[in-house]
Amino acid sequence: MNPALATLALAYREHGDPAARALFLGAEPHPDLLRATAWQPLKPLADLCAAAGMALTDGPQGKFATVLFLPGKSKEETLAGFARAHDFLAPGGMLIAALANTAGAARFEKELAKASPLLLSVSKNKCRAFAVENTQPWDDAALTAWRRLSEPRLIPDTTFTVVPGVFSADHTDPGSALLAEHLPASLRGEVADLGAGWGFLSHAALAKCPNISRIDLFEADSRALACARKNVTGPAEFHWHDVTTGLPGKYDHILTNPPFHTGQARDIGLGHAFLTTAARSLKRGGSLHLVANRQLPYEAHLVSLGLRPRLLAETGGFKVITAA
Numbered sequence: 001m002n003p004a005l006a007t008l009a010l011a012y013r014e015h016g017d018p019a020a021r022a023l024f025l026g027a028e029p030h031p032d033l034l035r036a037t038a039w040q041p042l043k044p045l046a047d048l049c050a051a052a053g054m055a056l057t058d059g060p061q062g063k064f065a066t067v068l069f070l071p072g073k074s075k076e077e078t079l080a081g082f083a084r085a086h087d088f089l090a091p092g093g094m095l096i097a098a099l100a101n102t103a104g105a106a107r108f109e110k111e112l113a114k115a116s117p118l119l120l121s122v123s124k125n126k127c128r129a130f131a132v133e134n135t136q137p138w139d140d141a142a143l144t145a146w147r148r149l150s151e152p153r154l155i156p157d158t159t160f161t162v163v164p165g166v167f168s169a170d171h172t173d174p175g176s177a178l179l180a181e182h183l184p185a186s187l188r189g190e191v192a193d194l195g196a197g198w199g200f201l202s203h204a205a206l207a208k209c210p211n212i213s214r215i216d217l218f219e220a221d222s223r224a225l226a227c228a229r230k231n232v233t234g235p236a237e238f239h240w241h242d243v244t245t246g247l248p249g250k251y252d253h254i255l256t257n258p259p260f261h262t263g264q265a266r267d268i269g270l271g272h273a274f275l276t277t278a279a280r281s282l283k284r285g286g287s288l289h290l291v292a293n294r295q296l297p298y299e300a301h302l303v304s305l306g307l308r309p310r311l312l313a314e315t316g317g318f319k320v321i322t323a324a
C-alpha cells in the first residue's frame with residue numbers, strides 16, 4: 001500500500017469524524033476511507049477506487065466537512081490542490097493531506113501553515129500527514145497565488161495548452177520531439193497514440209502524415225487528456241483509458257513514448273506492458289514507433305512479442321525504434 005495513504009488514513013482515524021461528509025482528492029482505496037467521495041484523475045487508480053466500491057466524481061459538488069488530499073508529484077499541483085481543497089471545505093471543516101518525506105512533506109506542511117494555522121501533524125511510514133481547519137479565513141494572498149497555479153497555460157513559444165501535474169507540463173518532451181522528427185510521412189489509416197499525454201505526438205503525426213484517417217489517443221490522466229482535446233484537432237478521438245488493460249481495436253500504426261514510472265518509483269514493467277498492448281493491437285503488416293531512454297531494455301521484449309525492432313536514431317540520451 002502507498003505509505004502516504006496509510007498515514008493519511010491513520011490521521012483520519014485518530015482525528016477525523018468518520019460520520020462527516022468527506023471528499024478525497026487524489027483518492028486511492030483504503031478500508032477506512034471507502035465512504036469518501038473520490039476524485040482521481042488517473043484511470044488505473046480510479047478503477048481501483050471503483051472496484052473497492054467508492055463513489056467516484058469527476059467534478060465534486062458542494063461543501064464537505066472533511067477533505068482528504070493525496071497530492072501528485074508536482075509542486076504546483078500540490079499547492080493548487082491546497083486551494084482547491086479549501087474551496088470544498090464546509091465552515092469548520094478539516095483538510096488532511098499526506099505526503100512521503102522524500103516528496104517534500106515537511107516543506108508542504110510549512111506552505112499550508114502559511115494559509116491557516118496547523119492543527120496537527122502525524123509522522124509515520126516515512127510520511128507525514130498534517131491538517132488545518134476552516135474555522136477562520138485562510139490567508140487570501142496564499143490562496144490567490146495557489147489558485148493561479150492551476151490555470152491552464154501555454155508551453156512557451158507554442159500553442160500547446162497544459163496544466164500542472166501532467167507529464168512534461170512546461171516543455172515539449174525531447175524524446176517525443178525526436179520520435180516526431182523520425183515519423184515516416186507515409187503513415188496511413190488508423191493510428192493509436194499510447195500514453196498520449198497532452199497530445200504532442202498525435203498533433204505531430206496529423207501534421208506530418210496526411211493519410212492518417214483517424215488517430216485514437218489513449219491516456220490515463222484525465223487532466224492531460226482534457227488538454228489534448230484542445231491541442232489536437234482533426235480526425236482524433238480521445239480515450240480515458242488504462243493502456244495496460246489492452247485496447248478496444250486494432251491499428252495500422254501505433255506511436256508511443258511509454259511511461260516507466262508508477263508514482264515516484266521507476267517501473268520498467270509499465271513500459272513493457274505498453275509494448276505488449278501495442279504488439280497485440282497492431283493489424284497484420286502494421287508498425288510500432290516508439291521512443292525510449294537509451295538505457296531502457298525494450299528491444300528484447302519486442303522480440304519476445306514477435307516484433308522485429310529496428311533502431312532509427314539514437315541521440316541526446318534517447319533512442320527511436322520502429323518495429324514491424
Ligand SMILES: C[S@@+](CC[C@H](N)C(=O)[O-])C[C@H]1O[C@@H](n2cnc3c(N)ncnc32)[C@H](O)[C@@H]1O
Nearest residue numbers: 167176195196197200219220221242243257259
Ligand atoms: C512519457 S509520457 C508521454 C506523453 C506524450 N506522449 C508526450 O509525448 O508528451 C507517458 C504518458 O503515459 C501516461 N500513462 C501512464 N500510465 C498509463 C496507463 N496505464 N495507461 C495510459 N496512459 C498512461 C502518462 O500519464 C503520460 O502522459
